[in-house]
Structures are given as C-alpha cells and as structure tokens.
Amino acid sequence: MSRDIDRTNGPANALSRRQWLAMLGVGSATALAGCLGGDGDDEGNGGENGGTNGGENGGENGGTNGGENGGTNGGENGGENGQSQFPAVSGRYRTNSSASFETLNPVYNTESGAGTAIGRALDQGYTFTPDNEVFPLLYDLSTDSGEVWVFDVREDLQFSDPYGQVTAQDFVYYIQEIHKGPFNSANSSEWGEDINVVQNSEFEFQAELPNPQLLWPETFAPLEYPVPQGLLEPYVQEEDDEGLQQDSELLELQFTGNLGPFSLDEWNRGAGTSYSRNDDYYIQNLDYGPDLFAEAPYFEGADIEVVTSQTSRLNQLSTGEVDASAIPAPRFQEFQDNPNVSVRQIPQPFNSLTALNMRDNGWTGGPGNLFRYKEFRQAMAIAVNKTELINGVLRGLGAPHFTWQPRFSAFYPPEDRIEEFKFGVEPLVGPEMARQRAREALDRSEFDYRFDGDTLVRPDGNTINLTHYHSAGQETERLTCEFVAQEMDEAFGINVNVEAIDGTQYSQNYWSASPQGGTDTVRGEEVTWENPAPTNPGPRSVTSDNAWDMSNVFGLNTFPRNPLTNSAFFDGVTSFYNPVGYYPEDFDPASLFQQAREATSREAFNQAMYDLFANIAREQPYLMLYFQDDLTGYNPNLVGPIEDFANGWNFPAWYFDE
Amino acid sequence: MGLSRYVLGRVAWAGIVSLVIVTATFLLLSFAPNPNIQEAATQAALEGNDPAEAVERERELRGLDEPLYVRYVDFLNGVYTFDWGWSNSRAQPVTEALLESLYYTAQYSVPWTILTVLLGPLVGIYSAANMYNWRDHAATGFSFAGYAMPNFFFAIVISLVFAVWLDLIPVTYKTGVDVFSLQNLRQLAAPIFVLVTGSIAGTMRVARNESAEYINSDFMKTAKAKGVSPLRAYLYHVTRPTMVPLSTTLVGQLLALFLGASLLIEVIFGIPGIGKTTFDAIIAQDTNLVLGATLVFTFIAVVGNLLEDLVFTILDPRISFDDR
Amino acid sequence: MATQKPDRFDDVNWGELADNRRINLTINTKLALVTIVPIVLAALFDWQFVDGRETLTEELGSLAGEELGPVSTLLETVGVLGFFKGFGLSFDPTPVDYLFVITLLLFVFYIILVLWQNPRMTKYYWKEFRRNRPAVVSLVWLGILAVVGLIGPFFYPKPEQNVLHGHQPPAFWEIDNANAATCLGEVQGGMCQGTWEYPLGTTRAGRDVLGFIIHGATISLQIAFIVTFLVVVLGVSFGTISAYAGGWVDELMMRFTDIVLSFPTLILFLLVTYIYGSSLGLFIIIFAAFGWGGTARYVRSKALSVSEEEFIKATRISGASVRRTVARHVMPNTASSIITQITLLTPGFLIFEAQLAFLQLGADVPSWGQLIATGETDIEFAPWIVLAPGIVLFLTILAFNFVGDAILDALNPEAEAEADRAEADA
Numbered sequence A: 001m002s003r004d005i006d007r008t009n010g011p012a013n014a015l016s017r018r019q020w021l022a023m024l025g026v027g028s029a030t031a032l033a034g035c036l037g038g039d040g041d042d043e044g045n046g047g048e049n050g051g052t053n054g055g056e057n058g059g060e061n062g063g064t065n066g067g068e069n070g071g072t073n074g075g076e077n078g079g080e081n082g083q084s085q086f087p088a089v090s091g092r093y094r095t096n097s098s099a100s101f102e103t104l105n106p107v108y109n110t111e112s113g114a115g116t117a118i119g120r121a122l123d124q125g126y127t128f129t130p131d132n133e134v135f136p137l138l139y140d141l142s143t144d145s146g147e148v149w150v151f152d153v154r155e156d157l158q159f160s161d162p163y164g165q166v167t168a169q170d171f172v173y174y175i176q177e178i179h180k181g182p183f184n185s186a187n188s189s190e191w192g193e194d195i196n197v198v199q200n201s202e203f204e205f206q207a208e209l210p211n212p213q214l215l216w217p218e219t220f221a222p223l224e225y226p227v228p229q230g231l232l233e234p235y236v237q238e239e240d241d242e243g244l245q246q247d248s249e250l251l252e253l254q255f256t257g258n259l260g261p262f263s264l265d266e267w268n269r270g271a272g273t274s275y276s277r278n279d280d281y282y283i284q285n286l287d288y289g290p291d292l293f294a295e296a297p298y299f300e301g302a303d304i305e306v307v308t309s310q311t312s313r314l315n316q317l318s319t320g321e322v323d324a325s326a327i328p329a330p331r332f333q334e335f336q337d338n339p340n341v342s343v344r345q346i347p348q349p350f351n352s353l354t355a356l357n358m359r360d361n362g363w364t365g366g367p368g369n370l371f372r373y374k375e376f377r378q379a380m381a382i383a384v385n386k387t388e389l390i391n392g393v394l395r396g397l398g399a400p401h402f403t404w405q406p407r408f409s410a411f412y413p414p415e416d417r418i419e420e421f422k423f424g425v426e427p428l429v430g431p432e433m434a435r436q437r438a439r440e441a442l443d444r445s446e447f448d449y450r451f452d453g454d455t456l457v458r459p460d461g462n463t464i465n466l467t468h469y470h471s472a473g474q475e476t477e478r479l480t481c482e483f484v485a486q487e488m489d490e491a492f493g494i495n496v497n498v499e500a501i502d503g504t505q506y507s508q509n510y511w512s513a514s515p516q517g518g519t520d521t522v523r524g525e526e527v528t529w530e531n532p533a534p535t536n537p538g539p540r541s542v543t544s545d546n547a548w549d550m551s552n553v554f555g556l557n558t559f560p561r562n563p564l565t566n567s568a569f570f571d572g573v574t575s576f577y578n579p580v581g582y583y584p585e586d587f588d589p590a591s592l593f594q595q596a597r598e599a600t601s602r603e604a605f606n607q608a609m610y611d612l613f614a615n616i617a618r619e620q621p622y623l624m625l626y627f628q629d630d631l632t633g634y635n636p637n638l639v640g641p642i643e644d645f646a647n648g649w650n651f652p653a654w655y656f657d658e
Numbered sequence B: 001m002g003l004s005r006y007v008l009g010r011v012a013w014a015g016i017v018s019l020v021i022v023t024a025t026f027l028l029l030s031f032a033p034n035p036n037i038q039e040a041a042t043q044a045a046l047e048g049n050d051p052a053e054a055v056e057r058e059r060e061l062r063g064l065d066e067p068l069y070v071r072y073v074d075f076l077n078g079v080y081t082f083d084w085g086w087s088n089s090r091a092q093p094v095t096e097a098l099l100e101s102l103y104y105t106a107q108y109s110v111p112w113t114i115l116t117v118l119l120g121p122l123v124g125i126y127s128a129a130n131m132y133n134w135r136d137h138a139a140t141g142f143s144f145a146g147y148a149m150p151n152f153f154f155a156i157v158i159s160l161v162f163a164v165w166l167d168l169i170p171v172t173y174k175t176g177v178d179v180f181s182l183q184n185l186r187q188l189a190a191p192i193f194v195l196v197t198g199s200i201a202g203t204m205r206v207a208r209n210e211s212a213e214y215i216n217s218d219f220m221k222t223a224k225a226k227g228v229s230p231l232r233a234y235l236y237h238v239t240r241p242t243m244v245p246l247s248t249t250l251v252g253q254l255l256a257l258f259l260g261a262s263l264l265i266e267v268i269f270g271i272p273g274i275g276k277t278t279f280d281a282i283i284a285q286d287t288n289l290v291l292g293a294t295l296v297f298t299f300i301a302v303v304g305n306l307l308e309d310l311v312f313t314i315l316d317p318r319i320s321f322d323d324r
Numbered sequence C: 001m002a003t004q005k006p007d008r009f010d011d012v013n014w015g016e017l018a019d020n021r022r023i024n025l026t027i028n029t030k031l032a033l034v035t036i037v038p039i040v041l042a043a044l045f046d047w048q049f050v051d052g053r054e055t056l057t058e059e060l061g062s063l064a065g066e067e068l069g070p071v072s073t074l075l076e077t078v079g080v081l082g083f084f085k086g087f088g089l090s091f092d093p094t095p096v097d098y099l100f101v102i103t104l105l106l107f108v109f110y111i112i113l114v115l116w117q118n119p120r121m122t123k124y125y126w127k128e129f130r131r132n133r134p135a136v137v138s139l140v141w142l143g144i145l146a147v148v149g150l151i152g153p154f155f156y157p158k159p160e161q162n163v164l165h166g167h168q169p170p171a172f173w174e175i176d177n178a179n180a181a182t183c184l185g186e187v188q189g190g191m192c193q194g195t196w197e198y199p200l201g202t203t204r205a206g207r208d209v210l211g212f213i214i215h216g217a218t219i220s221l222q223i224a225f226i227v228t229f230l231v232v233v234l235g236v237s238f239g240t241i242s243a244y245a246g247g248w249v250d251e252l253m254m255r256f257t258d259i260v261l262s263f264p265t266l267i268l269f270l271l272v273t274y275i276y277g278s279s280l281g282l283f284i285i286i287f288a289a290f291g292w293g294g295t296a297r298y299v300r301s302k303a304l305s306v307s308e309e310e311f312i313k314a315t316r317i318s319g320a321s322v323r324r325t326v327a328r329h330v331m332p333n334t335a336s337s338i339i340t341q342i343t344l345l346t347p348g349f350l351i352f353e354a355q356l357a358f359l360q361l362g363a364d365v366p367s368w369g370q371l372i373a374t375g376e377t378d379i380e381f382a383p384w385i386v387l388a389p390g391i392v393l394f395l396t397i398l399a400f401n402f403v404g405d406a407i408l409d410a411l412n413p414e415a416e417a418e419a420d421r422a423e424a425d426a
Helices: A017-021 A112-119 A168-179 A229-238 A241-246 A291-295 A310-319 A329-336 A374-383 A386-393 A415-421 A431-444 A475-492 A503-511 A563-570 A589-598 A602-619 B002-031 B035-047 B051-061 B068-080 B094-129 B134-148 B151-165 B182-215 B218-226 B230-269 B274-283 B287-315 C014-019 C027-049 C056-066 C069-078 C081-086 C095-117 C119-130 C133-155 C209-245 C247-262 C265-276 C280-290 C292-307 C310-317 C322-358 C368-378 C384-411 C413-425
Strands: A092-097 A126-128 A134-136 A139-143 A148-153 A196-201 A204-208 A262-268 A272-277 A301-306 A324-326 A342-346 A351-356 A398-400 A450-452 A455-457 A465-471 A495-501 A518-522 A525-529 A623-628 A630-634 C174-176 C191-193
Touching: A092 A112, A092 A324, A126 A139, A134 A139, A148 A168, A168 A196, A168 A204, A168 A229, A229 A241, A262 A301, A310 A324, A310 A329, A310 B151, A310 C368, A329 A342, A329 A630, A351 A475, A374 A431, A374 A475, A374 A602, A374 A623, A386 A398, A386 A475, A386 A623, A415 A602, A431 A450, A431 A475, A465 A475, A465 A503, A475 A495, A475 A623, A495 A503, A563 A589, A563 A602, A589 A602, B002 B068, B002 B287, B002 C247, B002 C265, B094 B134, B094 B182, B094 B230, B094 B274, B094 B287, B134 B182, B134 C384, B151 B182, B151 B230, B151 C322, B151 C368, B151 C384, B182 B218, B182 B230, B182 C384, B218 B230, B230 B274, B274 B287, B274 C265, B287 C247, C027 C095, C095 C119, C095 C209, C095 C280, C119 C133, C119 C384, C133 C209, C133 C384, C209 C247, C209 C280, C209 C292, C209 C322, C209 C368, C209 C384, C247 C292, C265 C280, C280 C292, C280 C322, C292 C322, C310 C322, C322 C368, C322 C384, C368 C384
Parallel strands: A092 A301, A465 A495
Antiparallel strands: A126 A134, A139 A148, A148 A204, A196 A204, A262 A272, A272 A301, A324 A630, A342 A630, A351 A623, A398 A623, A450 A455, A518 A525, C174 C191
C-alpha cells in the first residue's frame, strides 16, 4: 500500500477528522493517504497536484471581468492584438495522478489527489501566500480577539443554474445541517457542538469559538467548499447520507458556476478528468492579489490523467505529454540535465522518523526497555549517520531532521540553542561516540545491560534482537529502514530484523490500541489519562495487540505554519497522539505550550517555541531522521511554479510562455 | 437428444458454479478487516465520542450490522436483478463500472483472441508438416521466444523503445479516442502485439505435437494417395482431430492468461480495463465491485469450460455421451 | 524331470495375485522413505521445539553440546562437526525449505534413480533426445541453474543493502555519474565505470545483482519443484481416474474441478496477502491448491482417448483391477501429455511469481521477479537491473520449453518412427 502519512492538527481539545487527516499545510481536504497508489514517497505530493503541495486548490483568486479577449473592460481588443500585458490563453494544463479518484464529491472527499481534481473546478474559502499570510478567496476572515470570527462572503459568486447566488445562508446551512448534522462529511468534526455559527446578514456570518484561537485559519478548520443549499435540502430532510454521497451533481461537479478556474467536462473513472476553461471565473474581479488574476486562467483546458506506473508518468514528462509530474530522487539529476524539463526542489514539512516503542510491549530484545532513556535515544540518533542516509537514499535531496520543525520554519530554534543536539551529523556521529552515549543510559537501567566489546548484550549475555517495521511497497522507506538497521548493528551489535507490513494492518494492530486510561507517575507526579484515545490509550502499561520495537510506517507533519498544532503530539504525556508512550524527562512541554498560547507578543510566542523545540531536540522522542524534499518536473514553458512550500497558491496565474 | 440434455445440464451447472464461487468470495470479503470501520472508530475517539458507538453506526451505514445470511440473501437478490450495488472506490454503480471497464478491455482482448486462435494452430500445423526442418525449428523457436519472454518485461521494453525513444506510439492510452480510428489502432498495437507473442506459443506447441501424430498417420496417406490437395488434407483431416485436445488447452490457457496478463498490460499501458479495475477494487476493499468483477470472471470461466467440453465432444466422434 | 511348462495366461490365478495383501515396496520407495522421514521429523522438531528466537542449528547445537556430549565429541574427532557448524548458527530452514528438500528427494528417487535402474531405456531416450540440439543446450542450461540454485547460496553471500553503493554499473558498463550514489570505479567523462566488486552491478539499494540472480535461482527452483509436484500429483490423479472411471464418478470429479478451475485465485491471493502479508509459502500453497484444474482437464481429455484404445479393453477383460489398469496402463500412456503439461506449467508459475512481484505483491524473497520489479523504474539509466533477471528468466523458460518438446518427441514412438520414415522418403 502507499505511504500512510499520519498528520494531526488542531488545538488541544477536540481533534477533528480533518485535523486528524489533514495533510500538508495548504490546500483542501486531504486524508490518511489510504492508497495514493504506487510508491507514495516517490511521487510525493507534487505530481498529483501538478507540482504544488495542494496549494493550488486554495490558490484560485479572482481577476477582472476581462472575458477571453483579455481586455480589462470587456472589450474585444486587447489580448488578440498581442499588446495586452496579459499572456494569451493557450494550451491545456495536463498533469498525471498515480491513482484514480475515489470520489469527487466535495462534501465527502478526503484524498489529496481528488482534492486537486475538485480544486480545478471549485475554489475553497481561502489560501496562504508564500509569506504565510491568509489570502481570502470566497470569504474574508477577521477577528478581534480570536473568539469570534467573522466571515465576509464575496458578493459576486454564483452557482450554476438553478442555484443562483452564493450567500452566507448557503455556508451556514451547510455547516449547521451537514457538518454538525448526522452526515459523515469530511469536515464534520471541525464543527463541534461548542462552535456556534450565526448568520449576520446576507453576506456575513460568524463563528463563535469556545476558546480564543488567533491562528484558527491556519488549522484549516474554517476552510470550506461552497455547496448550494438547494442541492442539500432534499437529503437533509430525509437524513439520507448515502444518497448525498451518490448525488450525481456533487459527483460530477455540475453546480460550480463561476467558482473555479475550469469546469469539469468528464470524469472517466479509470482514466481521469478533463476540464475546460471557465470564462466567468470570479477571481477575475478580485481587486487585490496578483495582477495576472485579472484574466485568469490562462489555459484553455486542463486534464488529469490516471497513470499507475511511475515509469510511464516519468516518460510522459520527458516526452512532454504532461506539464508536471513528481520525480523520484535517483532520477532528479537526470531530469535536471534535461532541457525539456524544468525541475523544482521544494522543501516540505513531513518528516521521516523511526518510532521507538516505549510502552510495555516495546523493546522485545530483553528485559526492561532501553528506549525509555533519553541517553539511549540520543545514542541511537548518533549512530545513524544522517548525511550518509540522505546522500544514499535521497541522493542528497533532503535535509537532516533534528527537532520537530523543518529548517525553513520561522520557529526553528536559533543555532546556539540547538547545536549540541544535532545528532547524526558531524561531529556528533559515529559508532564509537554512540556507544559512549549509550553507556550513560545503561547505568540508568535496573537490568544488567553491558557492552561485550562493541556489542551490547542482555543480562543473560546474548545479543539483542529487535524488529523494525516499514510500510510494504514503499521503496524509500524500506531503504531507510534497512539503513537504520545496519547502523544499529554496526554501533551496538543489535540485530535488527526488517519487516514489511501493510499500513492499515500496522495502524490497527500495532500502532493504535483500545483506549483504557489509567494512572502513572511521571517525574514524581501522578498523572491520570482522562481522555484516552486509540493513539494514546493510557500509560505505558496499556499496549496494542501486537508487540513491536521500531517502525517508520508513519511520517508526521511538523506544522511549520502553526506550531501550536504540535501540542497534539507533545502536550504532556496525555496528549492526543502518543502511540509510543513517550514521557518527557527533563522539561514540561505542556507549560511551554500554555506559555505560547497566552503570549501577547510575537516575540514571546517565538521564545516559547524555541524553548520547546530545543528541548525536543535534546529528548529525541522519536528518532528524527530527515525531511524529504518534494521533487517536481515541469514543462519549461510553464510560468508560475516557485520553489517554496506555498507553491501553487496562485495557480490561476500560471501560463505557458511559448 | 443426448446432446441437448447434456448441454442443458451443463448450463445449469454453470449457474451453480458461479453461485458457489461468488459465495466463497463473499465470505472471504466479509471476513477481511474493513479499514473504513477502523477509521470511523479512530475519528470518533478523537472527537471524544464513543468509538464503539461510531463503529456501530458505520456498520449500520454500510449494512454490515445485519447477520451474515441476511446480507447474503440481499446480495443474491441484487445479483439477479442486476442491481449490483454502488462501488465506493469509483463512486458509480458497479454495473456501470464493469461495463465501462469491459468496453476498454474488449478493444484489445478481442483482436488478441482472434489472432491467437487463428495464428497458433496454423503455425503449429505448419511446423508439424515440416518437422525437424529448419522451418520447424525457426517457427518453434520464434513462438517459444514469445512465450518465454515475460509479458510485462516485454511491454516495458517495447514502451521504452517505441514510445519514449522513437515516439511512434503514445506512452499511455488515451480514452477519448474513437474506437475504430487509426489513432486507437496505434495505441492498441503495442499491447496486442505483446499479448499475442506471449500466447501463441502455447497453442502452437500443442497444435504441433497433436497434429504430428496425425500427419504421418494412415488416413493421411490415404488422402494423399487419393489425390486430395495438401491444403484440404491438412485443414480438414489433420486439424479436426487436433482440435480435440487443443481446444482444451486453448480455452484453459486463454482464461488463465486473461486476468494475469491483462492486468499487467493494462497497468503498463494505462488502459482502464477490467483487470485493472478489479485489482484496484481489491486494494481498496470495495466489496461490491470485487464481487461484481468476480461474478463476471467466473461466468466467463465457466462458460469457457462449457464451450470447451462441447467442442471436444462434438469434434471427436469416438466419444459419445449417451452413456454418461 | 519334465521341464516345467511356463505359465499360460489362462492358468494365472488372478484372484491370488489380486488378493496379495503384502505391500511390495520397490527399492525406490524404500530409499525415499529412509531419507524423507528424518527430514519430516526434523521439520516437526523445528516447528514444535525450536523457539522463534533461535534457529534450528542453534537448538541442535545446544542439544548436542549439553546432552549428547559424547556424540559431539565423536563428530569432532571424525572432523565432521565443523561441517555442521559451517551451516552457520543462523541456518534456519523455513517450511518451504523442508518441502523443497522432500520434493527434491522424491525427484531423485522416482525419476533419476528410475532412469539409472533402466539403462537401456535411458540410453534409448537419450539418443532420441540428442537429436534435438537446442534441447540439449537447454538441458545443460537447466543443469547449471540447478547446481547454482542448490549450492550457490552456500558460497555467494546474499545481496545486502548498501545505499551508498546504489546503481553501480556492471564491470564492463558505465552509467551517468549523476545517477549513481557514489562511484566505486573511476569516472570518465562524467560516466561512472563499473568494477569487479559488483560484476553485474547493483540496484538502487546497492544490492549486488549477481547475488540476486544466484539466490533467485534457488527460489525459482523451489517454486518450480514444489508447485509443479503438487499440481501434477493432484491434476494427474484427478484426470486419469476420472477419465477411466467414467460415469457419474467422472461427472462429479469434473464438476469439482470446474469449481477449482474457475476460482479467482488471484483475488484469493490478494485478499489473503492483504491480511496476512505475503510469503513464499503462501504463494506456493495457494497456487498449488488451485492450479491443478487445467492439468486435470487436459490429462482427462488425453486419458479419455487412451481409455478407448483396444489394449485397455484387453486389460480389463483379463481381469485387472481398476487401480492396476489406471496405474500401469492408462497413466504411462498419457505420460507424454503429462510431460508436455509439466513443461508448460513450471515456467508458468515462475512467470506468475514474477508478475506478482511486479505488482508489489510478491513475497520478500530475493527472487528474479523482485529484481525486475525494483529495476523497472530505473530501466532507462540502469538497464542491467532489469536485463539480468529478465534474460535469465527468459532463457530458463525457453529451456523448459525446448526440453519438454524434446522429451515429448523422445517418448512418443509413433511420431518418431513416422518421422524417420518421412526423413528417409524426403
């Protein structure tokens, strides 16, 4: 199966499904990539989204009411004469996808690939610029203190006949009846009981949050598609969830009016989607944003083709049959040298790590559990040579991962605070140094682990055997897994057995467990698990059905835009997402998060974050390995892609420069 | 008289076999863990709801809370009314999904079958007629080579050479093209070529071996002595008894190759046919679609066997089935 | 003393012969039992008493050390202990390995030994076989493969991952330096040259392709032997018995075969793999369990023709039992068809395994199919990863076909005699 990327998001309390399933920073509803199909890591997020990281879904903005001729006042001159400052509308924007789309129903869709396909015909509420600013599309969000958020809906948005104009009423109805109602929609958990949604006027409504959140838009909770009330009404009355899922107008995106750069012509389930240009795209009337939006979009149509074989996708890129596709690391250099392809190396915030099971059913190689001691985790981090790993597996196209933020994040700790925790690169690397560090941990264990020469042995004198799981079918993950196993062998003489496993199987039977709750003593204090979840079912004594030692099946989001979201992982031992049973040893992350939440200035907020991430670097709750870069190849005539995390936010402004 | 009774009996049996197999598949699928259920539980837990309750609701939604036999009866009803359910992985009715896929598969598999059935025995008999000659060796060698070459390997190489390097054929199959156009032929040429070279050898070999027995037999000598033209002699007198065991192999082989080869060819060339659809459905655990596809395949297989047996008994007058 | 008149067939007391309850074992069977039974016992021992953490030889070694002290001293004196230790403490045979050894032994005792026991027949067959030159070459190739597959793994190490050595070209080839992780050879004009450290180059993970081929040969042998054996046993039994018995027995058996034949094996395999993970053993079991249908039908059709022959009727009239007729008269005469079937079957399974590996569903073993699957994405700049196993697989299947053909011709006296005459005429 494909890469099962677990991404959690959201503030301390209710974690929504979207938050749970949310993918990369920008973009529309995405999902636990159940089956992106094929080698998920290699095609990354680039190929499907045509080289963006989902950004283009949000990236549709308005333009002036030009019409095809490109004239600003709707005149017939302008563009045709070639004198206009806007490029000519030409060509079709073709991309490929590694898997077919399960559904294009915007109410229910949770996959990123389908999200891109929907996004070609339908915009969402807002998106983010490369400067991390909210860029309003359908509505503008504003707040005083973060408790009451006001949605200001544009007045020139139209659904297709017979649904008329888009008003605040449509959004309110959608949220109240569908998301909060008995329907299984994609965003239903974003809108809990405690969020009060009220319509203020024809084009204004507001949401009253139970707790103030200054960065609410960054959590994507208020990011919605516009759906006509008239379409929803019959299903609401019947409470017909299944019918709503199968509604053909939703599936075939027949209602989109002027709400997207293109309109969907055909969806051939096995082959893909094709679109034609939407001349009335509302973004042409936007009086802010890039000038190019005035005549957007600049393609006559678009296609997304489903191509399962990676070789075929790359071949399409090199023959020019598609305009964008993701590139696997070993072939990046080759495409870089190819004059017919223009490549981009885009950093992204999903990390690659090795999870170490600190619960009672972890460390099956002997009594006790050496993973629980931070010195041992540090020793393991020292043993794994990240430079070699990145050069070998990623061919150098990635960055080493030291703490829970990528290097490009604004909240990455300053150099002096993190220098001594850069494990895995010079000078903190190598088997000898790893053993030294490990010895410090051995003293802490009550069992007699010791080094017999260069080999770590159990109290009974035998070598240690551990198992390391990785997701079946994922080449890069497997290579990483085996590399880590080799380094463990070299440094500690630990025999690590590498095993492939199906992502869903692993998630159900190894990673999550039945929530039981309980109490345990952490750093002298008693802590009770009030709200156990499958991903943190209780203290270390509560374990999953199957024992496991190490795994890299899941990569996690580090949320560089809204680092507070990471509280899901580290907000104390009872945080939402702690399958490994990590107990912070030398610091109190909960208090740091609280400090950040209460911060009144940006400076104070940043300080708290620096503290937090420096400590995490020291504690190494997971073996943090690397951040893989997104590698995408484009048609060299395509103007628009940028080498930034927000790539694709301004997708309507892309064009072919022939 | 004996024949029609036999045929009726076998047709009825075909129905029963399909039923048995589909039931087996149904049972298999119902015992497989369903990821959607787990997702629902997880989601509920995150929202602070009771996961057990969410699981119940999800099961209810998908009709999984009914006892097994109720679901089974519902399913059977659906099968015979051609309401094969809704495919979750393709967001369309199962029948639509299957018809669409069959449409694309037929475009390459019909030419493939025709070519194999025609060319295989022809080459085989030709080879047998020139036994141990260089012609025999060449023909045998050529068809063996085709068989030995793994289809998917061959397909990758062909795709690389003709699509990427020479730019003669498109890299992937485009569905918008007219069925009977030159463009469609261009993009189907490679898949059909790969498939035919793969399947010819089996039939050719059997044809050669079986007909070898008859070519040098007495009745052939008689025919030659009588002055029957060699062509008629071969076509009529040799082919007929050869077809007896050959038909068995033919159908068996073609059916066996059907799902395996077509799936790989479809994946490599990007043809959204029924092999690929079934495969995707299984991966996605789209129960309805998997069951529908299984039905189709089983039906083809059973009917194929039936035809094979009929042909066999018709062609070999020595075997009667009055005493069955 | 009158000379004893030879028994005339109408004097033969069939009742006595038929009633003969004594089981008369041939030497073949005896030898087979002697060797196979210990293996089965070892397998049971492995299953029951050897902990998952330890290996078989470790367990045996500790047993030998502790309880069988004198035995191990004896072995040491004789100088054989080293050999056992040389198997390595990590020699952990899997169920597939056991089955493989058993099948191999059966093959040796029931085919090789039989050939050896009947030198005249063997010489005759060999003479016929030799006429087909490509077949002889193929036989040599298969022989090499068998040897490599059986003892190669003891001499050549299993391919290990070494990411820094990814995409090394073979010794006489070169690759664009940009595509290799690091270059072990020299770099001439931007192209990284191959070295003899990796005679056939490496994969993306840095695994030695030659090692893959050698260990893959073992896997192919295992698949070939075990699956074919199981399928042939099941298929041939069903086919011949059904054909000979006729009537409702035939109908019943054939209808059952129908079901097995029509079963969507791939779907079953996918589902089971999805739940339990894929392994070589699983592959073998499922495909053996459902793959015999075609063979049964084919053999039956052939056997039906044979059953109508005169000599079968003669045997029946003489009073031979059904079992005897089937075993000693029907089966050997359908042998040629069976052999044709085998030579089509075995390569079929090899290809099937390769196909599954290509679909990412294969077992985690270093088979040729796995190698093709890993190398497929790199075919443009590192073609050796796909070409090496592809060519080897291709040649093996080709070899099977040629050999099968030649055996068929050798075993088929009618066709051969006529061909002789035809040649003489021509």
